[in-house]
Amino acid sequence: MTTEVSPPLPLPNELTAPFWEGASKGQLVIQHCNSCGHFQHAPEPICSACLSFDLGSAPVSGKGTVYTFCIPTQAFHPWFEDKLPFVLAVVELDDQPGLKMITNIVNVNPDDVKVGDRVEVTFQPLGEGFMLPVFHPAAQ
Amino acid sequence: MAKKNRVAIVGVGYSDVSRGTGYTLDKLTAQSSVAAMDDAGIKPTDIDGVVVHSFPHQFVSSTHTAAMLGIPDLAFYSGNVDGAAYSVAAMHAIAAIASGSAETVLTLRTVHKDGAAGGGRPSGNQGIPGNQQFSMPYGSFTGSHWAGLYMQRHMAMYGSTEEDFGAFAIAQRKFAVANPTESFFHEELTMDDYLNSRYIAKPLHLFDCDYPVDSSSALIFTTEERARDMKQKPVFFDSWANGTTKEADFSLVGDMTHSSPWMASKRMWSRTDLKPSDVDTAGLYDGFSFIAMQWLEALGFCGEGESGSFVRSGATSATGSLPTNTDGGACNVGRRHGANFFIEVTRQLRGTAGDRALPKKPEVGVVSNAVGGFAACALLTAE
Ligand SMILES: [Zn+2]
Numbered sequence: 001m002t003t004e005v006s007p008p009l010p011l012p013n014e015l016t017a018p019f020w021e022g023a024s025k026g027q028l029v030i031q032h033c034n035s036c037g038h039f040q041h042a043p044e045p046i047c048s049a050c051l052s053f054d055l056g057s058a059p060v061s062g063k064g065t066v067y068t069f070c071i072p073t074q075a076f077h078p079w080f081e082d083k084l085p086f087v088l089a090v091v092e093l094d095d096q097p098g099l100k101m102i103t104n105i106v107n108v109n110p111d112d113v114k115v116g117d118r119v120e121v122t123f124q125p126l127g128e129g130f131m132l133p134v135f136h137p138a139a140q
Numbered sequence: 141m142a143k144k145n146r147v148a149i150v151g152v153g154y155s156d157v158s159r160g161t162g163y164t165l166d167k168l169t170a171q172s173s174v175a176a177m178d179d180a181g182i183k184p185t186d187i188d189g190v191v192v193h194s195f196p197h198q199f200v201s202s203t204h205t206a207a208m209l210g211i212p213d214l215a216f217y218s219g220n221v222d223g224a225a226y227s228v229a230a231m232h233a234i235a236a237i238a239s240g241s242a243e244t245v246l247t248l249r250t251v252h253k254d255g256a257a258g259g260g261r262p263s264g265n266q267g268i269p270g271n272q273q274f275s276m277p278y279g280s281f282t283g284s285h286w287a288g289l290y291m292q293r294h295m296a297m298y299g300s301t302e303e304d305f306g307a308f309a310i311a312q313r314k315f316a317v318a319n320p321t322e323s324f325f326h327e328e329l330t331m332d333d334y335l336n337s338r339y340i341a342k343p344l345h346l347f348d349c350d351y352p353v354d355s356s357s358a359l360i361f362t363t364e365e366r367a368r369d370m371k372q373k374p375v376f377f378d379s380w381a382n383g384t385t386k387e388a389d390f391s392l393v394g395d396m397t398h399s400s401p402w403m404a405s406k407r408m409w410s411r412t413d414l415k416p417s418d419v420d421t422a423g424l425y426d427g428f429s430f431i432a433m434q435w436l437e438a439l440g441f442c443g444e445g446e447s448g449s450f451v452r453s454g455a456t457s458a459t460g461s462l463p464t465n466t467d468g469g470a471c472n473v474g475r476r477h478g479a480n481f482f483i484e485v486t487r488q489l490r491g492t493a494g495d496r497a498l499p500k501k502p503e504v505g506v507v508s509n510a511v512g513g514f515a516a517c518a519l520l521t522a523e
Contacts, residue, residue, distance in 0.1 A: 085342070088289070102389075
């Protein structure tokens with residue numbers, strides 16, 4: 001008999017909610033400056049490019065490149081015990097140079113992933129209605 | 141750059157160190173403070189500044205430390221939970237002394253084995269606040285995760301291999317074997333041992349990681365004038381610098397193979413007449429072995445991307461051009477969170493390393509702490 005293990009769930013706030021709301025609708029949504037058009041992730045209360053406080057959010061293309069990755073083989077949270085090994089990655093999004101996010105690469109043999117791989121966003125249920133934006137190899 | 145008041149290291153000390161001392165953070169802090177005062181030959185009343193660096197959840201304040209030690213009045217104190225490990229305390233103390241804010245400053249780093257870098261991890265349904273909600277749901281919880289990311293990026297950019305990182309672990313283990321009173325490991329490491337050690341986050345192996353212990357480390361800094369009258373031969377700070385990246389999140393820094401050590405190194409070299417070829421020994425942070433290797437490149441001891449071949453050449457060994465982590469590093473003497481590099485280079489430069497004294501007595505050493513979002517380094521000289 002096993003006990004139910006809960007995933008590490010986000011606690012959305014004013015800044016982070018658009019990311020999670022977008023994901024629940026199948027969109028990758030990133031904080032976007034209404035003054036200068038700069039994307040930033042993770043979100044902050046001020047735009048680091050122009051110091052505007054007038055920040056919104058916008059969908060991005062969902063396409064990107066694997067900047068780096070590693071393959072965790074030890075779980076530091078019970079949720080991941082039965083998910084090892086998996087691919088923890090940093091993906092650079094096409095929408096702005098240097099715009100990166102921490103994510104997972106899924107639907108792939110972990111040992112086949114390479115830095116520079118082209119990837120596209122997809123969404124996986126996390127729990128309690130949250131959808132997690134993750135990436136899989138881009139269609140050829 | 142005009143020299144301010146020269147700042148000297150005049151005392152170093154450790155607490156008892158083990159996997160489980162059973163001692164409180166307070167007791168460990170008091171132990172290392174007393175050891176450093178004994179080493180310097182001074183009394184608490186000679187100290188007018190205390191600076192601590194800590195993980196937030198393991199904080200022992202500078203004022204509480206002073207009270208435990210019976211220091212009557214502090215001209216300068218500072219308690220830090222942000223930034224590049226022990227070096228943050230060192231940088232504050234140097235600034236305090238160089239500016240005349242204090243004369244003799246006790247600097248401290250105390251750490252308990254459990255829950256060190258990562259702190260508490262969420263369980264159950266409490267929800268992840270703040271920006272960790274963009275990392276933890278992906279399984280990114282500890283330093284070992286970003287360490288794996290940094291290593292993979294280096295391998296992809298430069299063709300470095302796991303064997304390159306292993307070469308570093310093997311080289312510093314040799315020093316550890318020669319330091320049996322401080323090291324927790326007493327047998328040399330082979331490449332097979334390294335490669336067969338389990339992955340934590342491939343390509344990161346277990347033997348790339350520092351060894352968690354309870355420890356407190358203390359160093360005492362003072363002015364050149366006072367240092368001349370003290371028990372130990374002083375070791376001087378020639379140049380020192382912090383550096384940070386534009387991005388605070390270690391996993392999202394702009395260029396993982398040129399992170400904060402590059403900023404700190406460039407700044408440090410811009411403030412001295414010394415050059416990399418003048419440096420005789422190094423103490424480079426090895427919370428993960430790749431960190432020390434990024435420092436070898438950032439400090440200019442080898443070419444960009446060439447730290448693996450530099451280490452494989454034997455350059456960081458006792459008889460090489462840059463003996464590095466001559467106490468065995470934190471992978472072997474346990475996590476002192478940056479302080480051991482300052483302590484060991486000081487011991488080598490002032491000639492108190494005992495059996496471990498390098499074959500060629502060093503005159504100039506470099507020390508460094510941290511990587512990623514924040515880092516610091518300093519040049520130390522025997523005169
Ligand atoms: Zn803006």
